[in-house]
Amino acid sequence: MTDVTIALDGRSYDVAIGRGLLEEAGARIAALKPKGVLHVATDATVADLHLQALLASCEAAGLRAVPHILPPGEASKSWSFYEDLSERILAAGVERGSMIVALGGGVIGDLAGFVAATMLRGIDFVQIPTTLLAQVDSSVGGKVAIDTKAGKNLVGAFWQPRLVLADLGVLDSLPLRELRAGWAEIAKYGLIDDPAFFAWCEANGKAALAGDDALRAQAVAHSVRAKARVVAADERESSGVRALLNLGHTFGHALESALGFDGQLLHGEAVAIGCCMAFDLSVRLGLAPLEDAQRVRAHFANVGLPTEPPAGVGDADALLALMQTDKKVADGRIVFVLTRGIGRAFVARDVSPDDVRAMLGDTLKK
Structure with missing residues (x-):
């Protein structure tokens, strides 16, 4: 297990790297003291593989987690799904102490992070990247965005996560093309x-x-x-x-x-x-x-x-x-x-x- 600190003035956070982090996620998120509902954004492919493990971990830590499952693929990083996810979270209940968890690759991380940056003018979020690309790049550094007709990542924000959990075990389920x-x-x-x-x-x-x-x-x-x-x-x-x-x-x-x-x-x-x-x-x-x-x-x-x-x-x-x-x-x-x-x-x-x-x-x- 390795922890890397992203050192920022007043907003530093850790990136934990290792196997078994999905099973520890609930306890690690609980330590951040979220309030109210924990909103888990993921896509249908990742949900089939990893969502239940995360929800069980949250339940064991005394957290109430509500999943929001989106279609897989870059098309979900759009205005329409930004609105869809925002409305789902608002309907399920959210307050300034609430937290969004992005369980997925770069698309889910970028979309959920942008929703977090704008929800109630900014609430906390956690990244649980499930692709190699997201673990080494998009989940770290606080760039969140959606695509538009004019181009990629043109609407977004700098919004740092509170925690990143890079579970190497989830990479075992990735197709070789995604790893490459x-x-x-x-x-x-x-x-x-x-x-x-x-x-x-x-x-x-x-x-x-x-x-x-x-x-x-x-x-x-x-x-x-x-x-x-x-x-x-x-x-x-x-x-x-x-x-x-x-x-x-x-x-x-x-x-x-x-x-x-x-x-x-x-x-x-x-x-x-x-x-x-x-x-x-x-x-x-x-x-x-x-x-x-x-x-x-x-x-x-x-x-x-x-x-x-x-x-x-x-x-x-x-x-x-x-x-x-x-x-x-x-x-x-x-x-x-x-x-x-x-x-x-x-x-x-x-x-x-x-x-x-x-x-x-x-x-x-x-």
Whole structure:
């Protein structure tokens, strides 16, 4: 069992990592002293696998938990399901001391967190991430949001959880594709500023995804510590440090939006492709060596992640237009995270759209 503290002024919280945390969840949540009904947001797939264990744990701790089961998939991270979940919680009873528990992957975590941020002008919530991607990225750091027709995560808030419980045991029920999608976010931490960790990912990625429990625990803990350092230094992305976590995301979000969030491309798969694009653009601009871009692509391919956009994402101009709606646009210019090589990412605010268009055009021809 490992605890990582997210150190924030007056709002610090722990991320617990280990097996058996779902069975301990009730006691750990009770220690936070919630009042009234505990609202558990989850989706139908996760509910079938893990909801009863959580409800039994809450009952044993003397908590009254009411489940709110939503459809699985990115489509639930929308205005309509934000309204639906909010109305369900209001109907079941809520007060300022109430708490929402997000039991699920990134979609449930983002949606439930945004509802918590806006319910009665803000109530507490707990993250119990059930995917590898959510455990190493979206459940940590307090970014909560929903998607809109204009793009991904464009309506949201910074709202930190009170506690994160990353139960490694729930990962046993995940399909391999979901595990691979989470691995993209793990490898990303090495690509940003930790070349030694990326080398570790290259050496151990396949074994960790195949079920090596010790390697998987090491990957989750290292990733959470890496994100904890960044969030503590720049909680609201005001200094630019936290923006580095968006490596691959500007491209990846555009790909997801182009496909209408239809599930054809999981978020982690989009991030893997986006990281390859970020390295390709960096090579084109003379910033990074070609060998590093080839290494990144080879690692993602080796663990079974896609490295090229799927059919149906449109042309270069269409993708560039989607990037213009990204929330990181500043003064009308797209802000990219580029790199001078593995472990040397930086924020670039002066990239020519023509260079991006040319790189996209070459990529889409492959």
